[in-house]
Amino acid sequence: METKDKNKCSTSEKEGGIWFTVSRRNFLTLAGWAMFLATLGAYVSQILGYKGFFYPKVLFEPSPRFAVGNPNAFPENSVTTLKARKIFVVHDGNSFKAISVVCQHLGCAVEFSKEKNIFECPCHGSKYYRNGVNFAGPAPRPLNHFEIVLDDAGKLVVDTSKIVPLETELIV
Numbered sequence: 001m002e003t004k005d006k007n008k009c010s011t012s013e014k015e016g017g018i019w020f021t022v023s024r025r026n027f028l029t030l031a032g033w034a035m036f037l038a039t040l041g042a043y044v045s046q047i048l049g050y051k052g053f054f055y056p057k058v059l060f061e062p063s064p065r066f067a068v069g070n071p072n073a074f075p076e077n078s079v080t081t082l083k084a085r086k087i088f089v090v091h092d093g094n095s096f097k098a099i100s101v102v103c104q105h106l107g108c109a110v111e112f113s114k115e116k117n118i119f120e121c122p123c124h125g126s127k128y129y130r131n132g133v134n135f136a137g138p139a140p141r142p143l144n145h146f147e148i149v150l151d152d153a154g155k156l157v158v159d160t161s162k163i164v165p166l167e168t169e170l171i172v
């Protein structure tokens with residue numbers, strides 16, 4: 001009698017841990033349920049989740065029309081780079097222009113050189129006059145000019161979805 005009791009409990013206690021107390025059938029059942037629930041969870045998170053089935057597959061971009069500030073925020077005879085908006089605001093006398101920073105060769109961002117008073121592209125050396133017209137390098141055409149207007153509050157507003165002729169300027 002004593003020997004029998006010893007044998008009964010020896011397996012689970014000697015091996016230690018719950019894994020040896022669960023039968024193989026129960027273990028497989030639990031594993032099956034775990035896999036089922038994991039798969040179900042993955043599907044539900046795809047359907048209801050942040051970027052799931054019902055989430056629109058579109059890119060959200062900032063509006064192409066935006067205010068850049070009051071005219072007096074731009075010093076006279078200056079070129080101001082608005083990197084986040086990818087434009088230059090050129091202020092000469094009482095005229096304002098909004099010029100794209102995107103090079104017309106392969107799309108690098110051009111930079112304004114104060115010393116030379118021109119726009120230069122660091123990629124392949126295209127050069128543009130202060131009015132955006134190309135004169136050196138592989139760029140095939142002038143920098144794009146965008147519509148710039150004054151809104152009711154007296155702020156300069158640029159619309160990068162509207163490309164205007166080079167000679168267009170806002171007189172303030």
Ligand code: FES
Pocket residue numbers: 103104105106107108121122123124125126137138139
């Ligand atoms: S991208 Fe500007 S010169 Fe090539």
